[in-house]
Amino acid sequence: MVKIGPIELGDFPLLLAPMEDVSDPPFRAVCKENGADLMYTEFISSEGLIRDAAKSVQKLDIFDYERPIGIQLFGSDVDTMGECARISTGAHPDLIDINYGCPVKQVACRGAGAALLQDIPKMVRMTKAVIDNTHLPVTVKTRLGWDDSTKNILDVAERLQDIGIQALTVHGRTRVQMYKGEADWTLIGRLKENPRITIPIFGNGDIDSPEKALEYRDRYGVDGIMIGRASIGYPWIFNEIKHFLATGIHRPAPTVQDRVDACRKHLDFSIRWKGERTGIVEMRRHYANYFKGLPDFKPFRMRLVLTYSLDELLTILNEVSEFYEGVMA
Structure with a gap:
């Protein structure tokens, strides 16, 4: 110990x-x-x-x-x-x-x-x-x-x-x-x-x-x-x-849904701690890291880092889940 x-x-x-x-x-x-x-x-x-x-x-x-x-x-x-x-x-x-x-x-x-x-x-x-x-x-x-x-x-x-x-x-x-x-x-x-x-x-x-x-x-x-x-x-x-x-065995890698869920939790806490606008802005530095390696993610990232709307952010994250579920299935 x-x-x-x-x-x-x-x-x-x-x-x-x-x-x-x-x-x-x-x-x-x-x-x-x-x-x-x-x-x-x-x-x-x-x-x-x-x-x-x-x-x-x-x-x-x-x-x-x-x-x-x-x-x-x-x-x-x-x-x-x-x-x-x-x-x-x-x-x-x-x-x-x-x-x-x-x-x-x-x-x-x-x-x-x-x-x-x-x-x-x-x-x-x-x-x-x-x-x-x-x-x-x-x-x-x-x-x-x-x-x-x-x-x-x-x-x-x-x-x-x-x-x-x-x-x-x-x-x-x-x-x-x-x-x-x-x-x-x-x-x-x-x-x-x-x-x-x-x-x-x-x-x-x-x-x-x-x-x-x-x-x-x-x-x-x-x-x-x-x-x-x-x-x-x-x-x-x-x-x-x-x-x-x-x-001695690897855990399964996080799925796209796991990444989206973690990102949502991070965003939610960021807003609750810092207020909505600051929380949204400071979360922007994290999106590229959470979704690193996903093909053709740049259009989603650009939308995520440009909006100030929480509802729009959540909508985009839902779109990420749906898009990559189809692409990577």
Whole structure:
């Protein structure tokens, strides 16, 4: 049984990665229904939370059906991060996670996210400030290092464990790599071989099939896997991996009707959470992903992303079901 503090996650948990503009409550609802064991909010700017920026505050919204769920924070100032841990605790998540892995310029070039991999003493101070300002378990998500010459994750893991983090997720790339090339899990495996490391270690990067999840679990000995991009438009990946790990057999692929049903649920929650107009607009980024691979889908997608009418959206989705039932029967 993998545990983060008092949180029991099963024998080999699958985590939904925090993804900006993706892993909001509507998306999390669909992933939870399809087998995600632990999820996180989109990462929240500590500076935005301190100045009460509406977008940052809204990201604190969590719902009971999502549990266990963590709030993920990022920032460049130690004291501000501590204060944000206190504020976030008031939203009643199950844990607080710190982002030391985001590689994008808007974050890293401001001294937050993966930038902390260049200043490990500051990373330690910041982590301690977060731990000191919450009674909840604190976890960390990071990368192998800043670049190929500074892959310091083995040292980072020991130092963060020593001050009290209760789990660590490692993405198998450096900051300089961004999301290019193949993720290297070799150092993640070495973390698991280190007898000093007693906290759960979760691997992240390039897991996009049940076969790969099985291979990486067995090769690197991780306690669980975090899945990000592969879940976008395909929340079924969590239960597909679980079924394959348990039986060695693939679950049937989702039908077109399964895709339409998941899309409808996502749309419905998006509207209930954000209001009709905003919910409809923000759902537009997801249609191409839900229906990826369907032949001649572009005319449907164009209609889906141009309308502001909920009734018309539902009509189009019904047309998708009827059209592809005939085409793919």
